[in-house]
Amino acid sequence: xxxxxxxxxxxxxxxxxxxxxxxxxxxxxxxxxAQVSDPTVGVDFFSxxxxxxxxxxxxxxIWDTAGQERFRSITKAYYRNSVGGLLLFxxxxxxxxxxxxxxxxETKAHVQPYQIVFILVGHKCDLxxxxxxxxxxxxxxxxxxxxxxxxxxxxxxxxxxxxxxxxTRDIYELVKREEPFKRTAHIxxx
Ligand code: GDP
Ligand code: MG
Numbered sequence: 109x110x111x112x113x114x115x116x117x118x119x120x121x122x123x124x125x126x127x128x129x130x131x132x133x134x135x136x137x138x139x140x141x142a143q144v145s146d147p148t149v150g151v152d153f154f155s156x157x158x159x160x161x162x163x164x165x166x167x168x169x170i171w172d173t174a175g176q177e178r179f180r181s182i183t184k185a186y187y188r189n190s191v192g193g194l195l196l197f198x199x200x201x202x203x204x205x206x207x208x209x210x211x212x213x214e215t216k217a218h219v220q221p222y223q224i225v226f227i228l229v230g231h232k233c234d235l236x237x238x239x240x241x242x243x244x245x246x247x248x249x250x251x252x253x254x255x256x257x258x259x260x261x262x263x264x265x266x267x268x269x270x271x272x273x274x275x276t277r278d279i280y281e282l283v284k285r286e287e288p289f290k291r292t293a294h295i296x297x298x
Contacts, residue, residue, distance in 0.1 A: 113157060113167040117279055118189050119272075120171050120224070122211050123196030124204040128231040131262035132196065133172050136272050141263050158276050166276055187218040192225045192279045194271060199230045199259065202240040208249065225282065226255050227275045233259035233266055 121129045134142045137154040152172045157165045171186060195211055197204040208228065215224060228250040230241060243259065250257035256274060260267040 113165045115280070115283065116167040116169060117191045117276060118169045118171065119275070120173075120187060120190045120193040121196065122173060122193060122215065123229075123231075124198070124201070124207050127196045127198040127201065127204050128262055129194075129196055130172055132194070132229075132231060132260060132268060132271075133170055135262040135265060135268045137170065141265075156272075158273055160273070160277055160280055166280065168272065168276060184218050187215060187224070190219070190224055192275050193227075194229050194275065195226050195255075196229045196231050197241065197246075198232050199241050199246075200232055200235045200238040205230075205241045205246070205249075212253065225275065225279050226253070227271060227278070228253070228255045228257045229271055230257065230259040232261060232263070234261040234264045 121133055123129055131142060133154055134140065137156045154170045154172070156168050156170070158168060159165050171190070173186065193215070195208060197208055199205075212226070215226075228246065230243070230246050243257075246259075247257045256278070258267050258271050258274065260271050262268060
C-alpha cells in the first residue's frame with residue numbers, strides 16, 4: 109500500500125488492565141497474537157494505514173496506555189489531539205464492563221471541550237463459554253452513549269479490522285461534514 113494518506117487520525121485505546129488492549133493493537137498493526145505481553149514495557153505508539161474508500165487512505169496513529177491503566181494515572185498528554193478511541197472491556201470480566209463509565213468520565217474530563225468518537229469493544233469474544241457480560245446489555249450501554257458496539261478477539265482475529273475500520277469511517281464522516289470538528293480535532297491534513 110502506498111504511503112500516501114488523506115488524513116492522520118490519532119486514536120487511543122483505553123479500558124481496565126488485562127482487558128486485551130495491547131494484544132488488540134498488535135493484532136491490528138502487526139497481524140499476530142502476541143501471547144505474552146509485558147504491561148509495562150514496549151512501544152506505546154503504533155501506526156497503520158487503512159483504506160476507507162478505493163484510493164482513500166487514512167493513517168492511524170494508535171496509542172497504548174502501556175500499563176498506566178489505573179484511574180487517574182493516565183496523563184492529559186495521552187489524550188491530547190486524539191480524535192477517536194476504542195473503549196475496551198473483557199466479556200469474561202464483569203468488573204471491566206462496570207468500569208466503562210469511569211473510563212468515559214475520565215476521558216471527558218481530560219479532553220473537554222473537545223470530543224472523542226468512541227466505539228465500545230467487548231474483547232476476548234473467543235472465550236464465549238466464560239462470558240460474564242451479555243451482548244444485549246453491552247449493546248444497550250453503547251446505545252445509551254451513542255456508540256457502536258462490536259465484539260472482538262485478538263487471539264482468533266475476529267472483527268479486529270472491522271473495529272478499527274468502522275471507527276475510522278465514523279471519524280471520517282464527521283470530518284467531511286463538520287468544519288468545526290476538523291478544526292478542534294487537530295487532524296493533520298496533507
Ligand atoms: P492490556 O493490559 O489491556 O494491554 O491486556 P493485554 O493485551 O496485555 O492482554 C492481557 C491478557 O489477555 C494476556 O494474557 C493476553 O494473552 C490475553 N488476551 C488478549 N487478547 C485476547 C483475546 O482476544 N482472547 C483471549 N482468549 N485472550 C486474550
Ligand atoms: Mg497493555
